[in-house]
Amino acid sequence: MPIHFSDDQLSEIFRLTKPLAPACRNTFLQLLAAELQGRTEVGDGELYRLARDIIKTNHLFEAPSAYDTSGTGAQT
Secondary structure: OOOOOOHHHHHHHHHHHOOOOHHHHHHHHHHHHHHHOOOOOOOHHHHHHHHHHHHHHOOOOOOOOOEOOOOOOOEO
């Protein structure tokens, strides 16, 4: 039996994928699906923590640098 997400849960999943690189979005969704396999429900907080842990553990997000990497040291 597939898991059914609420509209809020789906919105949260999509919100969490926005800052990810396009290639990492697919990886994230596959890992999330694997973690939830066999379950029929998941709470909002549990889903958020699970998603956050997947992103962190698998290094799917890299924060953009606020500094110029050209060697000049100027902030961009």
